[in-house]
Amino acid sequence: MSDLQIRNTISTDVARLGAIDHTIQTEYVWQLDLRREPGQVDAIFREVRLPRPVRVEHPRPAAELADIWHLSQMFSAMHGNEAIGYIRFTDQVVPHAVWITDVVVAREMRMNGIARKLIAAVQTWGAQKGLRRAIIESQSKNYPAIRMFHKLGFEFCGYNDIYYATRDVALFFTRTI
Secondary structure (H helix, E strand, O other), X not given: OOOEEEEXXXXXXXXXXXXXXXXXXXXXXXXXXXXXXXXXXXXXXXXXEEEEEEEEOOOOOHHHHHHHHHHOEEEEEEEOOEEEEEEXXXXXXXXXXXEEEEEEEOXXXXXXXXXXXHHHHHHHHHHHOXXXXXXXXXXXXXXXXXXXXXXXXXXXXXXXXXXXXXXXXEXXXXXXX
């Protein structure tokens, strides 16, 4: 997409960004098998094909975007004058790292490399600030994002099964920047 611009989010972007369809559709998930025995906990993730495609809600309600957009750094993907996607991130969670919490692209604009460009912009931002790692989070149900993270060189580095208010398992991926 030749006329794509990535820039800092401004207040006038927020209404459009909040109106974007934040859901994804998937046929696969990363399923957590957790086994606890005295003195040992085993956590195994398996890629599982679902019997039919499912629609997955974003773990943070889009309606809350206007309330939280200023709490972290945020870039917007612009197509002309229209905000078509965003990425939220912070350098206040993990020392020497940028933490990416949300990557959202309008449904009709997906599969055009926009999410990759948003992630690259954050990695460049982090490198300019002297940060060494990028960490990105995702629901275990967001298989399209997980595949993209792997293609971008991110590696699985952990999980939290009580991270999101939706009670979805959060997966964490990292890479050097």
